[in-house]
Amino acid sequence: MKKFLNKTELSHHLDAVKAKGNSIGFVPTMGALHNGHLSLVEKGLSENDLIVVSIFVNPTQFDNQEDLVKYPRTLDADISLLQTVSDTSIIVYAPTVKDIYGKHIKSQSFTFDGLEHEMEGAFRDGHFDGVGTIVKRLLEIVKPDFAYFGEKDFQQLQIIKKLVELHHLPVKIVGCAIHRAEDGLAMSSRNTRLTEAHRHSAPFIYKTLKSAKVKFGTKSAKYVTEWVEKQFKKQPLLELEYFIIADTQTLKPVKRKSTKKTYRAFIAVYAGDIRLIDNIALN
Template identity: 75%
Template sequence: MKTFHKKTELIKHLDSLRASDNTIGFVPTMGALHNGHLSLVEFGLEDADVVVVSIFVNPTQFNNAEDLEKYPRTLERDAKLLKTVSNTKIIIYAPSVEDIYEGNTVSEQFTFDGLEHEMEGAFRPGHFDGVGTIVKRLLEIVRPDFAYFGQKDFQQLQIVKKLVELNALPTKIIGCPIFRADDGLAMSSRNERLKPEYRKAAPFIYKTLKEAKQKFGTKSAKAVTEWVSKQFKKQALLELEYFLIADVDTLKPVKRKSTKKSYRAFIAAYADDIRLIDNIELN
């Protein structure tokens, strides 16, 4: 398995692969890989001859400096995990901050037709400028035919699709199903930091989403939202940051249901100091 730390060397290698008519898939990550990441790579290998996996903890998308400091960095372990999928068809790109930002570690300013102001954007100002900056740079470096993003970060997925559209980037963005642990908790690198009692409590998030989906069939979005809030108030170990039901295209909260629109329920909650997000398709 080849690992590159400099974009110039990666670009040269990928150009040689394209010269032999190889298609390139891409899975951007911040490392601390888990089975959810591996599932994205597996999806990629169904479409492409080679999949590039970037491993880069991007400083510009962290609002909390302590969160950036604590974020796990496990490149050697990540490489071993990727080898369990393929030792010959995966390329790792693990750049330094300097290689990506060239001494100017700041975000570009983006407008994503308002998608950036909803949910995560409202609670994490500037977050999607950081996401847009790193994804745009990585897509320009790798120039993949396909790029794969998990639906756990559904808002990010929609924003990346808009980024590609607005910048006319020649990459097809593919959203992949949420990969869950056996107890329903959405896989996340942050899960590794959960203390045992909080890890035991965390599946309540998905359990509540499933019940909310059931209730949405007969109740209003407002009634379902109020019910979710009441459920979390009974949970000593979990603190609800937000729950809302939104239109999948605009990500704006639904005021009145329409049979002509598709909706998802989105949630963010704290387990101790670990922030967990999840979502579920409603119709």
């Protein structure tokens, strides 16, 4: 498996690949890979000749520096896991912070038509400036035909689609279904940091989302939101940060349901000091 640590060498190699008429897919990650990431890679391989997987813990999208320090870095294990999918059709790009940012580790400022102010944007200061900065930079380096993102970070997915639209980037963004453990917990690199007790409690998040979806069929968003909040008050190991039912296009909280719109429920929960997010389509 080819591995590149330098953007210049990677670009030269990919230019040669594209010159032969090959299509390139791209899966950006922060490492600590799991089966959810592999599902994105497999989707990409089914639609492209080659997949580039970036492994880079981006410092500018962490509003909590302790979280950045604790974020797992497992490059060798990540490469071994990718080799179980393909040893010849995957390229790993594992840059240093300097290779991406040079001497100045700083985000650009972005506007995404207001998408950045909802949900995660309201709770994580500067987060989507960091996301926009790194994704735009990586897309400019890799120049893929397609890029694959999981729907677990649905708000991020919508923002990246808006980024590509606003900056006229020549890539198609593909959203992929949330990959879950057998008990329903959405796959996340953070899951490895859960204590045994918190891991046992965490599937309650998806269980509650499924119940909320059923209730939303006949009840108002306000009723469903209050019901979810009551359920989490009964969970001693899980602390609800937010539960929001939003329009999938604007990401603004719904006030009155419309049959002409689609909605999604979004949730953020603390299991100890580990923050977990999830979402579910409601109609």
